[in-house]
Amino acid sequence: MTMEISGLPLELWRLILAYLPLPDLGRCCVVCRAWYELIISLDNTRWRQLCLGCSECKHPNWPNHPDVKPHSWREAFRQHHLTSKIWTRNAQDLESSNCLYLFRRKKDRKTIFVGPTSEHVNLRSALAVANVYDKIIILPGVYEEQNEVTLKVPVEIIGRGKLGDVALLVSFDQHCPTARLCNLVLMPAWFTPVVYKIIMIRNEISQCKASGIFLRLAAGGLIADNNIHSNSEAGIDIRKGANPLILCNQIHSGHRSGIVVLGNGKGIIRSNRIYGNKEAGIYILYNGNPVVSGNHIYQGLAAGVAVNENGRxxxxxxxxRENHWGGADIRRGGDPVLRKNLICYGYSDGVVVGERGKGLIEGNTIYGNKGCGVWVMSSSLPHIANNQISRNNIYGVAVFCCKDDVSDYLNNQGGDENFSDEGEIISWENDFDSDEERYTSHKPITVALIEFNNINHNGAAGLYIKSSETLNIIANAVHANHDNGIAIYQSSQFTHITNNSITCNSVGGVLVETGCKVELRGNGIYDNSSHGVTSKGEGTVLENDILGNHGYGLQLLENADMKVTKNRIQSLHDYGIAILDQAKGAVQENQIFRGKVGKTILEKTENPEKCTVQSNEILSCSKNSCRSGIAWKLDNPPARPLVEGSNRATSMVQTRQRVASMTTRIAARVEGGCHDNGSIFCSIL
Known part of the structure; x- marks a missing residue:
């Protein structure tokens, strides 16, 4: 007998069919296309009832989102039914396989009970008599094993009652290819640390009320090619010695940080796309110590990478790129190695080293950020070396003595996240990693050090110093910035400026403001648009080449107190040295070259008795050499540091080429993802 659907309204058919058992629903599905679609339309009624009515079937989104319905109740029930069928099928033969679907079960499958009033009082006793595919039911209680328990054959171990009623303090040694554990809380045994190895490949992990993936207790394994997004806490949380490989994932749109590494958490985080998170793309703190390489971290609403609270x-x-806070933000004991990164187009500073920040910042290209290239607080001790710092909107490198707004910073980097559960902070302080390489990746320094950087074409001064502590500025190329090359506005301790090339800046080469202490030694200060050196402070100017500048070579103003010795000084259009106002000190044993207008040195001063000018050598040039613009040859000693070919066009092209090359190289690693044409493990190696 056949029935026509058109004979009754669909709502009435759905009401009738809601009483059918599962086998009859299956038969109706194969009658015709119309009946199939009618059965499918029962998803929110009969299929939901069957799914939730099964005693062994949890809500599909349990335990994180039991209030969120699945995409299809029918599909959720079907998947559970197929899996359960494997464990309820009886057969004479047993075929060993790593695939759950291929297991066969003997006909004498039995149920074994474990509990205080049962035949077996512990799990070990039950496993000793279990055969292949037997079911072990554990009654409510806490069961602790004193030694490792071996799983020799595939069995089901099921807790009775609600989740949490049965807790196992057990360390398993699994020899069988598979086993089924259901409705149990597993806790580490007292006698051994638990090490979990997980593999998660090509999953979508989203909308969790906590972190998308949470790794702790020395957990390891592979998390690859997953889409991890829109989670309430971190996309991935790594802590307490966990050491996973995080590879080729998309981690985005999170309500907190993309990845958090803390509490001696480690791991290799490589070739991921991390973007659009509300807090830091990667947040490292409390002795977290990962290796983060080849990732694309962009468009976050806080820092790209934040290293805080003794993170490494x-x-x-x-x-x-394009992060709203610093591309990299280091403070409060953070001590990372930041090497060979492209940090560009940020809405704030490229790199921020805040209060008590440390670390090695080496070989990075820091380019086109709307704030400073590198922003440093004077209470920090970074080592900034071999970086290309160019075309940032404000200063290339700025050192300030001001206090962090710590509460504001922490609110934007996950400061109120539950980082201190179970007394973890205390254990982190004492549980240091034994991997020596991770802890000695760079030598600590006692004075902030800026050396061997190329700082060019920035929107304000190349280096802006407003510091209360000693600072060493050594062997940098400071070129074509849109203000002074180096501007020192505050330095109660000495700022040492040694062996730098300071050229073609839009204002002066070096400016030293009132009350500042500075030592200028061995620098080449050439072709700046205003004065070579202007000082209102105190200190020494020793063995520098100050040549070709468009204002004075050296200008001492107000209450300057400088010792100017053994320099080679010349100005194109003005005096070599100008001593004005109440300036005092000593100007002696310098070579002063006449400029094109024939001016040499201005000795007029209001208190000549306090300024000694003696033993200086004044040199002239021939008319022919002056006309040609090649007035002097510096050969004894050779010219102090000068970047060859240092003109604006050349430097700008080189910077852009470096940015393009680095972007292409790193992007190829990230966008390539995991390979589909071979083993993922081969692609890792």
Missing amino acids: GQILENII
Whole structure:
């Protein structure tokens, strides 16, 4: 007998069919296309009832989102039914396989009970008599094993009652290819640390009320090619010695940080796309120490990478761009290695080293940020070396003595996240990693050090110093910035400026304001648009070449107190040295070259008795050499540091080429993802 659907309204058919058992629903599905679609339309009624009415079937989104319905109740029930069928099928033969679907079960499958009033009082006793595919039911209680328990054959171990009623303090040694554990709380045994190895590949992990993936207790394994997004806490949370490989994932749109590494958490975080998170793309703190390489970290609403509260880590060859806070933000004991990254187009500073920040910042290209290239607080001790710092909107490198707004910073980097559960902070302070390489990746320094950087074409001064502590500025190329090359507005301790090339800046070469202490030694200060050196402070100017500048070579103003010795000084259009106002000190044993207008040195001063000018050598040039613009040859000693070919066009092209090359190289690693044409493990190696 056949029935026509058109004979009754669909709502009435759905009401009738809601009483059918599962086998009859299956038969109706194969009658015709119309009946199939009618059965499918029962998803929110009969299929939901069957799914939730099964005693062994949890809500599909349990335990994180039991209030969120699945995409299809029918599909959720079907998947559970197929899996359960494997464990309820009886057969004479047994075929060993790593695939759950291929297991067969003997006909004498039995149920074994474990509990205080049962035949077996512990799990070990039950496993000793279990055969293949037997079911072990554990009654409510806490069961602790004193030694490791071996799983020799596939069995089901099921807790009775609600989740949490049965807790196992057990360390398993699994020899069988598979086993089924259901409705149990597993806790580490007292006698051994638990090490979990997980593999998660090509999953979508989203909308969790906590972190998307949470790794702790020395957990390891592989998390690859997943889409992890829109979670309430971190996309991935790594802590308490966990050491996973995080590879080729998309981690985005989170309500907190993309990845958090803390509490001696480690791991390799490589070739991921981390973007659009409301807090830091990667947040490292409390002795977290990962290796972060080849990632694309962009468009976050806070820092790209934040290292705080004694976090460490190696941040290598990443593209960090268009983040709203610093591309990299280091403070409060953070001590990472930040090497060979492209940090560009941020809405704030490229790199921020805040209060008590440390670390090695080496070989990075810091380009086109709307704030400073590198912003440093004077209470910090960074080592900033071999970086290309160019075309940032404000200063290339700025050192300030001001206090962090710590509460504001922490609110935007996950400061109120539950980082201190179970007394973890206390254990972190004492549980240091034994991997020596991770902790000695760079030598600590006692004075902030800025050396061997190329600082060019920035929107304000190349280096802006407003510091209350000693600072060493050594062997940098400071070129074509849109204000002074180096401007020192505050330095109660000495700022040492040694062996730098300071050229073609839009204002002066070096400016030293009132009350500042400075030592200028061995620098080449050439072709700046105003004065070579202007000082209102105190200190020494020793063995520098100050040549070709468009204002004075050296200008001492107000209450300057400088010792100017053994320099080679010349100005194109003005005096070599000008001593004005109440300036005092000593100007002696210098070579002063006549400029094109024939001026040499201005000796007029209001208190000549306090300023000694003696033993200086004044040199003239021939008319022919002056006309040609090649007035002097510096050969004894050779010219102090001068970047060859240092003109604006050349430097700008080189910077752009470096940015393009680094972007292409790193992006190829990130966008390539995991390979589909071979083993993922081969692609890792």
